[in-house]
Amino acid sequence: MTAADRERRFLENAAIAAAGTHAVSGTGELLATLRRVVTADSPVYCPGVTELEKATAALFPVRAADYGAAAVTVEEVFGGVAETGTLVCSSEGGRAVQAGLLPSHHVAIVRRERIFDTLDDLFAAVAGAPPTNLTLVTGPSRTADIELTLAIGVHGPEKLDIILV
Amino acid sequence: MTHEQTSLAFRENTVRALEDSALRAAMKQAADTFGTKRADAFAPVADLEALRDRASAIREDVLANLPMYVDRFVASATRAGAVVHRANDAATAREIIRKILADRGAHRIVKGKSMVSEEVDLNSHLEAAGMEVVETDLGEYIIQMEGETPSHIIVPAIHKNRRQVGRLFADRLGVPYTEDPQALTKIARKALREKFLSADAGVSGANFAAADTGSLVLVTNEGNGRMVTTVPPLHVAILSIEKMLPSLADLPAFLRLLPRSATGQTITSYVSVITGPRKAGDATGAKELHIVLLDNGRTEILAGESRDILKCIRCGACMNVCPVYRAVGGHAYGWTYPGPMGIVLTTLLTGMKKSHPLVDASTLCGACVEVCPVRVPLAELILGLRQRKVREGFSDPKEMRGMALFGKAAASPTLFALGQRLAGAFWPVVRALGGKDVAGRMPAPSKTSLRRRLP
Ligand code: SF4
Numbered sequence: 001m002t003a004a005d006r007e008r009r010f011l012e013n014a015a016i017a018a019a020g021t022h023a024v025s026g027t028g029e030l031l032a033t034l035r036r037v038v039t040a041d042s043p044v045y046c047p048g049v050t051e052l053e054k055a056t057a058a059l060f061p062v063r064a065a066d067y068g069a070a071a072v073t074v075e076e077v078f079g080g081v082a083e084t085g086t087l088v089c090s091s092e093g094g095r096a097v098q099a100g101l102l103p104s105h106h107v108a109i110v111r112r113e114r115i116f117d118t119l120d121d122l123f124a125a126v127a128g129a130p131p132t133n134l135t136l137v138t139g140p141s142r143t144a145d146i147e148l149t150l151a152i153g154v155h156g157p158e159k160l161d162i163i164l165v
Numbered sequence: 166m167t168h169e170q171t172s173l174a175f176r177e178n179t180v181r182a183l184e185d186s187a188l189r190a191a192m193k194q195a196a197d198t199f200g201t202k203r204a205d206a207f208a209p210v211a212d213l214e215a216l217r218d219r220a221s222a223i224r225e226d227v228l229a230n231l232p233m234y235v236d237r238f239v240a241s242a243t244r245a246g247a248v249v250h251r252a253n254d255a256a257t258a259r260e261i262i263r264k265i266l267a268d269r270g271a272h273r274i275v276k277g278k279s280m281v282s283e284e285v286d287l288n289s290h291l292e293a294a295g296m297e298v299v300e301t302d303l304g305e306y307i308i309q310m311e312g313e314t315p316s317h318i319i320v321p322a323i324h325k326n327r328r329q330v331g332r333l334f335a336d337r338l339g340v341p342y343t344e345d346p347q348a349l350t351k352i353a354r355k356a357l358r359e360k361f362l363s364a365d366a367g368v369s370g371a372n373f374a375a376a377d378t379g380s381l382v383l384v385t386n387e388g389n390g391r392m393v394t395t396v397p398p399l400h401v402a403i404l405s406i407e408k409m410l411p412s413l414a415d416l417p418a419f420l421r422l423l424p425r426s427a428t429g430q431t432i433t434s435y436v437s438v439i440t441g442p443r444k445a446g447d448a449t450g451a452k453e454l455h456i457v458l459l460d461n462g463r464t465e466i467l468a469g470e471s472r473d474i475l476k477c478i479r480c481g482a483c484m485n486v487c488p489v490y491r492a493v494g495g496h497a498y499g500w501t502y503p504g505p506m507g508i509v510l511t512t513l514l515t516g517m518k519k520s521h522p523l524v525d526a527s528t529l530c531g532a533c534v535e536v537c538p539v540r541v542p543l544a545e546l547i548l549g550l551r552q553r554k555v556r557e558g559f560s561d562p563k564e565m566r567g568m569a570l571f572g573k574a575a576a577s578p579t580l581f582a583l584g585q586r587l588a589g590a591f592w593p594v595v596r597a598l599g600g601k602d603v604a605g606r607m608p609a610p611s612k613t614s615l616r617r618r619l620p
Contacts, residue, residue, distance in 0.1 A: 013431070068362075084432045091449035098395045098449060101388055119417035127413040130378050133395065133449040136436035141388040143350060144428065145304035145320060147191070147327050148198045151350035154303055155357065156388025156434070 001117045006082045007164065010115050013085025017139030018152065020161040027055045030109070030165055034059055037107055037161045038072055045070035045099060052076045052109050052165060067099035074107040075099060079114035080162075081122050084138055087162060088122060091133040100137065106157040108137075110164055171499035172511055175522035178497035188324050192494050195323050199485040202429025203536070210421070220418045221540040224476035227409050231467060231475075234376040234409040235458065241379030245441030247454040255285035258459045262287060262368065262401055263294050265455050269399055271296070271365035275357075277383070277393040278302035279370025280318050280479060281405050281459055283501045284514070287368070298368075299360045301389040303353050310337050316495030318502065319427045319481040324494050357389070367393035367451065371404040372423065372478070374456075375413040380440040381456065382416060384423055386433045394439055400451035402439075405459045407467075407475040413438070419478060422538035426480035462514050471546050474509045476539045483533035483543055489526050498523060505533040505543040512550050521559040524550040585614050 001009075011021045022033045034056055038044060043064040048057050053076050064070035077100070078090035087108050089097045100106045116122040126134060141156030152158050171178060182188055207213055227234055239249045250265075252258035266274065274296050276282070288298045288309075300309040304321035307330055308314065315321030322330070331344040340352050369390060373382040381402055383390040394400050410416060416438075424430040443450035466472055484490040484504025495503035500511045500520070508523045524547060533543040554560060574580040588610040599607075 017431075017434075086432060091447055094446050094448045096448040098391065101391050101395070119420055120414075123414050123416055127375075127378065130380055130413060130438055130440045132440055132442070132444055132447050134438040134440075135391065136432070136438075137434065138432050139434055141386070142434050143303045143387045145302070145307070145322055145387075146325075146330050146346040146349055148195055148320065148323070149327070149346040151347045154350055154354055154387035154389070155301070155361070155392050 001082065003112070006115050006117055007112060010080050010082040010085055011162075011164065013082065014080075014087075014139070014162050015085070017085050018142075018160075019085065019139050020159070021164070022161065023164045025165070027052075030163060031056060031059055033163055034074065034107065037163075038074065038105075042071035042105070043069060044072045044074055045103065046074045047095070047099065049093075049095075050076045052111075056109075067096060067102050070099075070103045072105040072107060073099045073103045074109070076109040076111070078134075079116060079122070080110045080164075081116050081119055081136070083118045084136075086119075087137040087160075088116075089133075089135045089137060090126075090131045092131040097133045097135050100135075101156050104153060104157055105159040105161070106137075106140075107161045107163065110162060112164055115164075170515060170519055172515070172520035172523050173499070175497060175499060175526060178499060179493045179526075182493040182497045187326055187329070188494050189492075191324055191326050192491055195317075195320070196485060196491045199429065199482075203426065203482065203485070204429075206425040206429040206431060210425070216418060216421060217538055217540060220422055220478075220538060221476065223410065223415050223418065224478070224539050226411060228407070228467060228472060228475055231406065231409065231464075234411060235406050237376040238374050238379055238409055239458070241375075241377060242441070242456055243379070245379045246444060247379065247441050247456050249456045249458060252457055252459050252461070254461050255459075258285045258403060258457055258461070259287055259290040261457055262403065262455075263291055263296075265401055266291065266296060266366055266399075267294060269366070269453075271399060273360070273364045273366075274298045275360050275364040275367050275389075275393050275397065276300050276305070277367065277369035277385070277390040278305050278321070279368070279403060280315070280501060281370050281403050282368065283315060284405075284461065285403070285459065287403070299357070299364075301357050301360065301387075301393060303350060303387060303389075306353055306357065307333065310334075314496070314501070316503065317481060317484065318479050318504075318507075324496065361389075361392045361396050364397040366399040366401060367397040368401045368403065369393050371402050371408060373410050373416065373419060374404060374408050375411075375416065375438075376409050377412040377414075378440055380413055380438050382410075383435075383437040383439070384420070384433050385435045385437070386428075386430075388435060391435055391437055394437060394451065395449055398452045399455075400439075400442070400453070401455045401457065403457040403459060405461065406463050423478055423480050426482040426536065426538045466513050469513075470549055471509060471513055473541055474506065474513065474546055476541050477506050477510070478539055479506075480538060482536040482538065483541075486532040486536050488528055488530060488532070498526070505547065506541065509543065509546045509550065517550075517554060517557055517559055521554050524554050582614070585610065 044060040307322040317323040335342040371381040442454035490504040
């Protein structure tokens with residue numbers, strides 16, 4: 001798969017799973033996109049650890065000290081899978097994977113070079129020494145438990161935005 | 166609440182189910198939705214048969230070497246920091262879990278969806294010990310509130326319509342009545358969020374367990390599975406021993422098959438791979454992880470002629486296509502597992518004596534075999550159990566005598582023709598004596614036999 005194919009498939013499949021998708025290049029565009037997707041007055045949790053997270057830190061006027069109190073989590077995640085449009089969140093390096101679970105809006109930043117072609121590629125890479133928690137996220141939280149009718153945002157986020165950098 | 170097995174009353178259960186028009190409407194809608202979604206989801210998969218072959222071969226390898234994989238899992242999970250417990254039967258599993266929770270003073274328990282915990286009737290045991298147990302999967306939450314058991318292994322409240330759920334929530338939660346599934350979902354989210362944040366422990370099941378890494382895999386949509394396993398300080402997982410996969414690298418094949426077969430999704434919203442508890446430097450995971458591996462008769466099944474049922478990955482596809490399940494719903498089967506896989510598993514786990522009417526609850530049409538992603542030979546297994554039922558003397562003696570007579574008559578054209586004439590002549594008597602059981606349920610004998618009508 002060429003890099004362009006991989007990127008296109010990742011974004012297409014994520015959109016099918018009802019995620020908002022954005023492809024940007026450079027920090028400038030990343031910040032502009034974040035300004036659009038994050039509502040101005042929501043308390044934002046951003047771990048501020050990776051380079052990209054640090055770059056976004058100044059952007060949010062209302063910061064939540066921890067994800068429990070946040071309406072939005074903005075974070076860089078471990079990677080993605082093109083086959084299914086999936087985000088890969090890992091507890092490696094002291095990351096709180098549940099930060100992307102509790103707030104009702106999850107904004108995930110993924111680097112292009114962290115996209116795996118298939119689920120096999122991902123698991124071949126992590127199966128040797130998996131982290132404590134590896135969570136694959138495809139679209140927002142959903143259920144069809146009442147009359148098999150789709151409802152979005154059960155216990156996890158009702159909105160998921162993916163920004164590919 | 167303890168739920169007694171009612172499989173012996175299967176026939177009575179089906180009569181009641183067939184009279185329940187709300188249930189029939191719900192089952193009909195479900196069957197149609199499942200059918201199209203599943204077909205759509207598999208349509209783009211190019212090498213589906215090869216994928217099923219591979220998944221089936223992996224499951225066969227697991228069964229052929231189960232004790233080895235279980236030992237390997239125990240070693241890997243222990244190395245990762247989990248505490249692994251082995252439970253031979255349901256009572257032992259319940260007691261192990263009660264003790265883990267009680268020893269740590271845990272009172273408020275949030276639960277993720279787990280059919281194995283239903284199998285061992287965990288909730289009633291924990292509640293009897295004074296604990297509050299809250300089911301957090303939306304479907305499970307609904308039926309727990311109603312005091313029912315699941316009627317489907319994937320969509321537990323499939324037998325209920327939106328109006329019933331709306332009235333239930335209005336009654337029990339004191340919220341204004343609504344029948345909008347999205348609004349009802351929001352109500353449950355709010356009520357359950359408080360439970361998650363104040364819980365002392367989370368109890369979950371697992372879809373798979375990777376022997377090489379000691380990882381538990383949970384395949385979910387709502388996010389409650391993630392909450393249960395990461396928010397409370399203590400996580401107890403219960404799973405049956407056959408959930409093993411040799412390696413975490415085997416998982417992709419199953420991630421491609423399970424959600425498509427179950428709900429017609431390419432993949433579920435969430436797949437959690439949990440390897441041990443929170444370690445130094447981690448900010449995710451329960452501080453303590455206990456894994457309870459349940460046997461409850463599996464080792465015995467493994468040694469017998471029905472062992473292939475243990476390949477099952479609990480996708481529910483076989484029940485969605487089963488003409489019997491689609492007509493009567495899951496409760497009629499009278500125990501945890503309904504539908505074709507349920508017929509086999511219930512009979513094996515609870516014994517022929519408690520469940521023999523179930524083995525007749527199939528037309529052997531083979532629809533289940535056609536959809537099963539891991540090629541469990543359900544029709545063959547059901548047929549095998551029917552033979553066992555006869556061998557073990559659980560058949561209805563009247564039916565046996567009738568069949569013996571029919572066998573003799575069918576072998577002789579003269580006798581057969583005589584029988585046909587007698588049936589016609591005595592039909593009014595049979596109808597008068599049989600009453601409600603016969604009238605309207607049994608067709609009247611035809612005046613001319615099929616053989617005569619053929620050119
Ligand atoms: S027997 Fe096959 S179709 Fe039925 S639940 Fe198990 S895996 Fe699915």
